[in-house]
Amino acid sequence: MESNGMPAIAQQVGGLNINDGPPKPGPFVAYELEPPPPPKINNKNLITMDVTEQFTSAAQKLELGELVKDPHFTLFESVGALEIMDSKMDSGHLEEGETMQDDYDFSKALLPEEIIGIIDQLLCHEMAWHMGYPLSQTIFTSLYIDRLLMPTPTSLEETYFDRSDSRLQKEPLTLQILRAYCLGLIKTCWFVNSRVRSEHFYEEEDFVTHTFNRSLLDRVGHEAILQLLDETVELLSGSDDIPREIKDALFSRLLFRARFLRIVEVAASRTAPGVKEMWTELQSSLPQIISSTNLGKPVPDSFSVKVQRKLASTVPPRPIVIVSQEGAFAHLERLCRDAAAALDVFEYYDSHSLFTFVSLFQARKPQPSVYVRTLLQHYLFGDMIILGTMSIRQVLDEDIANFVLPASKLLDRNNDEVEVPTDPRFIAAEKMEIFRSRAAGTYLDILRTMCQNRCRIRRTLCHTIVDWDNLQLDAEDLDQQLREFTQEEPILDRNISNEPIYAFPLSSWAYFYKLRQMEWIVQMGFELELYQPDELAAMYWYVQYLSRTRLRHLERIRTFVTRSTSTSASRLKDIGTAGGLECANAQAYNNLSTLEASANSAFADALSCLYTVLDRLGLLSKLPQPYSDDHMRYEVRMKPFLGIGLPELVPFPELTQLVTQSNENTLDILEFAAESTAAAKRALEGLAKLNAEQGFCRGSHGSWVVEVKNALKACILANITIVTVRRAVEAAGDEGKVKLKAEIPGPSARYHDWWIVPKVVPVP
Structure with missing residues (x-):
């Protein structure tokens, strides 16, 4: 370090002879016709040479747009290299004969x-x-x-x-x-x-x-x-x-x-x-x-x-x-059309339809402009009043009631009127208010996140799922405390568990939304083209893993909701018409979510198998990875889920074994993929037949049906692709080479942004 310090500089300066060489160039030497002579350096350790020809020759070999960057050329050197009086960097630079301002005559008449x-x-x-x-x-x-x-x-x-x-x-x-x-x-x-x-x-x-x-x-x-x-x-x-x-x-x-x-x-x-x-x-x-x-x-x-x-x-x-x-x-x-469509959000039907409307509105192609998206935010959350008429509690309670707690005493507004601290109703109202205070912001963040651009939606969801994971843990404690008020009887089933099984309604509600957001994160990765072709098999496998986890969770919720709604005639009379409607909505929304999760799971499973076969046949291009490997890339993809307790993250070795299916025959994998696409097709056809009320998409039923039909078209195309690949494999035999070429379509060439079906073309 001392050789580059002040002693070394002083030694070099002392070795210079001021009287030698030509006169010192003036400040405007850059504008002279002849370049200044090279500096005279009296140092035995330095050897100078003219590299103009070599530099010019090397620069001519570069392709247009190709950049050569020295890793040691830091930001400090870059700023020091900026030239004053360069028109690209100096706003005060004037060309010869140019004035600082435009001499424009504002008094002249215009045609x-x-x-x-x-x-x-x-x-x-x-x-x-x-x-x-x-x-x-x-x-x-x-x-x-x-x-x-x-x-x-x-x-x-x-x-x-x-x-x-x-x-x-x-x-x-x-x-x-x-x-x-x-x-x-x-x-x-x-x-x-x-x-x-x-x-x-x-x-x-x-x-x-x-x-x-x-x-x-x-x-x-x-x-x-x-x-x-x-x-x-x-x-x-x-x-x-x-x-x-x-x-x-x-x-x-x-x-x-x-x-x-x-x-x-x-x-x-x-x-x-x-x-x-x-x-x-x-x-x-x-x-x-x-x-x-x-x-x-x-x-x-x-x-x-x-x-x-x-x-x-x-x-x-x-x-x-x-x-x-x-x-x-x-x-x-588009701005006028989207701004007019955004006003339809005021037609409130239920919380699930509101979520569907916002998600479909923001998924429009092209996406609505920023001004329209901020208008929608204002309509939703302005002055912390939902759509200008409803409180946050009203929407939150309705969402919970229409899913996990239909006609429940926990959501009874009369509990708020009890003022005796020892009364169970007072304690229940207090615990529910604690849950609402913790869940309200997290719940509204989903809608607020949906109002951003597509990249920001995915990036923000990666952070909000941690909040939902924490909310789920807090809700489990509250569920246990609220049992004293609800007097819940557990389910005893030795085939499932040796311990008594309780409903945990609040934590189940939080877990469902957390799972849904985890699916969105992975699925939006396909839309934003984050994954390489050789990663698609693993990522679609993870979609089916999350969807099947959601299916099992929905089945658990259905069990307890069905038990709570299968009451005597006197109980139905007590809950009234509103309570009966909540029970019906809870069952209907569970049916819708189950059908949707079944379609996602089957379709993702089929595409995962299809990409596994294409990779096995060597039809997928794989970019070189000089600084990483598949394990490191998997850790990057799953980074948002590392801090999540449930569902557990699948270890990479286990994932590799499940995706590659090395013990399975290629034709057997394709057969299973065909069966999965058939199951997905049946589920999507069932979804497409639902009306606005059954699909919880009132206010956006037309857009919702288009979305489902686009997924159905992608499913049909996937089935055709699987059949084509299977015939090519059968024709090639055990030792022959499959005469196919696989291409990954871009976003504009897909039926659905989240379902990437490869294009398989026969080759001679």
Whole structure:
């Protein structure tokens, strides 16, 4: 270390001769025609050589996009290598003859066609912002928008483009149209930005709310802007100087902006009437705008990347984001359609239907935009009131009652009225309140998680299952304490256990949701393409393992629910109509969950066997793993489950033996896979026949049926693939090579995101 310290530096400096060599180059030597001479180094331990030719020759051999990285070239060296006055890194760098700001004349009159061109470009930038790009690369690149926002206006009188003495004259109609539209656009962005910031989202990943120290007309009321838009529409209608076709195009754009502003102002309200119709009306106005985009004339000078130099930003200048008009209008149409569909969540039927609605809504392709997802969050949890009308306790108690505790004394609201501490009802109410306080946040986190993007849903579920595991342990203690109140009689069955078997309803409820989330984590891995082809057999085996565990748990729940509901006539009279409905719902939901788990288990088992055979035949590609092996990869995949007590994690050696089935014949494995697909097909066909009430998908029955039928199509395709592989294996015999080629389809080529059926093609 001492050789690199100050003594060594002093020794090298002492060996230098200041008077030797050419004069010291000036600060602008980089701009001279001839490069500076190499430095003269007087050190016997250093040998210098010119590597220009070797470096150039090596660089020419690199493919386009190929990167060579020195592991010892750290971040410190990278920052030190940045060049000042490089246009890519220095926002203050100016080319020869370039000015710091754009010399744009805001007083010049614009043609009506140019107004259409600017408005359409602003709409593209607005949608680019909704897609996740920052304002600095989209809307703020408009010089007209920048003119309105600087300095911060406090009234409409301070928002004119032309701020010279000539402004005392009447503003041209074209500029008033553009000004009114721009003001409406900025205020619309303010409402959207405020809504997104008030909900749970991921900055830079989902949406960029940073305004770069610019005020989005915070001090200007939206009523004044709407009035200006209405006045401009009236002036445009009475004008005879603009051709009819151009006038209609401008008219439709002003009306669109006014409608959009009105919608975003009331969209977050859970009581405002007609919001869904407003979104539908806004969407119906888009075709008229789309059909007139050809009338616009672009004005590229009105947009500039130089505006970024005046924004409060710590990043280098970035290029303007260009989104095509087709892409922008398609995104806007989806936004209107999804926002209108999100309002259907207010049609509450039961907690299970609510979960189904949210999960199917967020699984749409493409996924709803961030603004729509934050609106849905607000509808669900705003002010900690579910859908604006129900308490968290009401939804939580209903979910428990319609699954594990139908018509139970533990959920009787009359227990809350008892004030005697020694009364069993008082103790039961106290214990149940403890459980609710622990379960409410964990329960609502599932819905809140579903409102995120698909990658975040899986990542968050990996953390929340730990909370459910802890909740299950806490619920077991409470279940034991509540037996004194319920006077539960255990089941004595020596074939199952030598110990008495109790229901444990609260812990069973928590265990069911934990199992369901574990299945979602593994299944979303297929959707997000996390697994390599050679991992698919093991991961599908784990899906069937979790599904079968859920099946056994559902059977246990069914046993105790059936026993509790098989009461005498006097008991049925005591629980009343509401209690009888809860018993029926508990049985129906158990039947639905059992049928769904059976379909998942059978289908996953079939695909696991199919991929095992394909791997045995050498038809699956396997990427090299120089820094890992199958065991290490399995630990990474199962990392979210390492801290879970039940179900137990399957050890890797045991998993390998169960998946590879080395003792089984290939044809026998394919035969079992065919039988499993037949069982899965029967279960999926049964699901597809259920109505909205039986499927607990009221409010989203159409989407639910489509989801089931897509899985059914994948199941039928899997059966065809299994038959094809079996015939090829039979034709090849014991010693021959199977003449097949297997391909793993991408997400867009699958019937269902969670069921990856390989494409098998015969080869000569």
